[in-house]
Amino acid sequence: MAVPSEFADVCIIDADTHLTEPHDLWTSRAPAKYRDRVPKVVDRKGQATWVVDDDVVIARAGASGVIAKDGTKVPGIDFFTWTIDDVHAGAHRIPERLAMMDEQGIWGQIVYPNTIGFGGQALAKVTDPELRLLTATIFNDAMAEIQEESGGRLLPMAALPWWDLDAAVAETHRAHELGLHGINTTSAPHDHGFPDLGAPYWNPLWEACSDLGLPVNFHIGAASSDMDWYGRVSWPSLGPEQKMGVGSAMLYLNNAGVLANLIYSGVLERFPDLQVVSVESAVGWIPFMLEALDHQLGEMSPAVAAELSMMPSEYFARQIHACFWFERQGIADVIRAIGHEHLLFETDFPHPTCTYPDGLDYAATALAEVPDPGIRADIMGGNAARLYKIETPAPVG
Numbered sequence: 001m002a003v004p005s006e007f008a009d010v011c012i013i014d015a016d017t018h019l020t021e022p023h024d025l026w027t028s029r030a031p032a033k034y035r036d037r038v039p040k041v042v043d044r045k046g047q048a049t050w051v052v053d054d055d056v057v058i059a060r061a062g063a064s065g066v067i068a069k070d071g072t073k074v075p076g077i078d079f080f081t082w083t084i085d086d087v088h089a090g091a092h093r094i095p096e097r098l099a100m101m102d103e104q105g106i107w108g109q110i111v112y113p114n115t116i117g118f119g120g121q122a123l124a125k126v127t128d129p130e131l132r133l134l135t136a137t138i139f140n141d142a143m144a145e146i147q148e149e150s151g152g153r154l155l156p157m158a159a160l161p162w163w164d165l166d167a168a169v170a171e172t173h174r175a176h177e178l179g180l181h182g183i184n185t186t187s188a189p190h191d192h193g194f195p196d197l198g199a200p201y202w203n204p205l206w207e208a209c210s211d212l213g214l215p216v217n218f219h220i221g222a223a224s225s226d227m228d229w230y231g232r233v234s235w236p237s238l239g240p241e242q243k244m245g246v247g248s249a250m251l252y253l254n255n256a257g258v259l260a261n262l263i264y265s266g267v268l269e270r271f272p273d274l275q276v277v278s279v280e281s282a283v284g285w286i287p288f289m290l291e292a293l294d295h296q297l298g299e300m301s302p303a304v305a306a307e308l309s310m311m312p313s314e315y316f317a318r319q320i321h322a323c324f325w326f327e328r329q330g331i332a333d334v335i336r337a338i339g340h341e342h343l344l345f346e347t348d349f350p351h352p353t354c355t356y357p358d359g360l361d362y363a364a365t366a367l368a369e370v371p372d373p374g375i376r377a378d379i380m381g382g383n384a385a386r387l388y389k390i391e392t393p394a395p396v397g
Contacts, residue, residue, distance in 0.1 A: 003105035004364040010377045011392045012360070013108040013384040014101075015323045016219070016280050016346035019146075019156065020064040020084055020091040021115045023048075029138045037131055038138065039115065048083055050115050052131065058122045063087035064114040065350030071100075073356060077241055091350045094149045100349075101153065105360055107381070108390060109349070111146070111156040112184060112219050112279065113139070119186035119222025120159040129164070136161045137171065144178040155390060157184035157217050163194065165204060172208045181388040182215040182277070187258045188223030198265025210273040215321070215387055218258050219279040220251040248353060255281035256289045259320060260312075263293065268315045269308055275387060278322040280348055284330050287337035290316055316342070321387060325355050328362055332369035340375045344384050 026038035037053050041061040044051070048061035063082035066074050071088060079087075089096035101109065116122045116139060126132040136159050143156035158175035161167040162185050172183055187197065195201040209216055220226070234246040255278045262268060262276060293312035297305050310318075317339065323346040324331065335343070347359035355362045367376050385392050 004360050006364055006367070006373070006376060007105065007360060007380055009394075011107045011381045011385070011394045012105060012345070013110070013381040013390065013392075014106050014347050014349070014359070015110045015277075015344035015384050016325070017109045017111050017349045018064060018091075018114055018351055019111050020087055020350070021113065022092050023061065023084065025142050026135065026138050029141060030134070034131065034134060037128075038135060052126050052135070053128075056125055056127070058125050059115045059117075061115075063091070063350075065091045066352045066354070067091065067350040067356055071357070073354070077244060079352065088350055094146060094154065098150060098153060104357065106347075107392060107394075108153045108155060108384075110182075110346075110384070110388070111143070111154055112217075113156075113159065116159060117186070117222070117224075118219040119184060120162060121186040121188075121191070121222065121224045123159075123161075124163065124192050124224065132163065133161050133167055137174075140171065140175055140178060140180065144180060147179065152391065155181050155388060157182045158214075159183075160185040160205075162186050162189050163192065165201065169204050169208050172205065172212065172214060176212045176214060180214075181390060182217055183209060184217045184219065184222075186222050186224075187218045187255075188225055191224045196261070196265075198261055198267055202267075203270065206267060206271045206274050210271050213273075213275075213389060215275040215277050217277045217279050218255060220255055220281050223254075226251065226254050252281045253285065255279075256285060259316070260289070260293055262320075263308075263312045263315050264297075266307060268319050269310075272318065274319060276320050277344070277387070278320065280325075280346065280353075281322060282327055283322045283324045283334050283343060284327055286316070286322060287334055290338065313338070321383070324366070325359065326353065326362060328365040331366040335370060335375070340370075340379055341383060343379050344387075345380045 023041040027035055027040050030038040039050050039052050041048050042051050049057055050059040050061045051057050063079055063086050065087045066079045067088040068074055090100040123132055140158045146154055158180045160183050161171055190196040233250050234243040290313040321342040321344055323344045325346045325348055345363055347356055348354040349356045370376055
């Protein structure tokens, strides 16, 4: 597959992909006394299912992707019935993943989970605190092994034990020691009875991430209240595929609320070195949202507005990053409105909305109105390399 000529000399980093977790991810790494309790795959009514302690269901053990074994992308929702054996081997096996990346012309990929929830929120279903923490730490051990096996080309984000602040801070430090390049967490711990992320309660976590230079990633669907593929917006008369289309599109916009709350709550004010990534949320809406937040700040009483020393758009310029993949129009306008420094390229492989196998062609179309090769190189890899502190074999812009 030919790489678009404008990216021929770019070390491309795909900032959002997913892992279809191998069925032995936990059982092969667990201490003997926990081997029968950690997440494993069992047959439940003819369907492969991830369970903990034999009776706690945390996820369906499906393909978590729409790229078939032969490399073709299959539209629709038939993938709901697929197993891990039906999906492209690169979704769960490192050698095949690297071969696919080489074929696509992509050097590195940031990797997010499926089974534990896009923000680790599914771990709330595990009621034993010790087992819940072990599930998270084993996951991170496995992610560090994947990173090492890939030669640093696959870069999974660490899952946080967000239900225990001290454990979350400790695991942040351990993730850094393991060589992982960022953390991934739920955007709504308040769904589970904990303070929301704007509360001072979380200050030790933000301090640790700031000190260690680990970006905090908020993937769409990283909250239990958000993780509904069909959503609450579609009308009853729509069919299942139409409802999924509406629900999936609305998931992107949920992250606008995450960013707005982070800004207005003062988290970014208190921790000016903290870097935040809005993952798989697209970018076309960002200039409007920032303008709206700037306007609304001006509508607040002077005393409340004074709690922030900058405009919301200025916090974005200093601390927030976002990914695009399917957008082929308007990226040049986004760059003119907010700059290019915090824009990242992604493909979302192997999920239903992924642009595989044409992700670089999508990006070439999106950046056709951006003549500066340095800006294109930054968006396609340089920004991600600097943000996540990734060592690449060639200049990234």
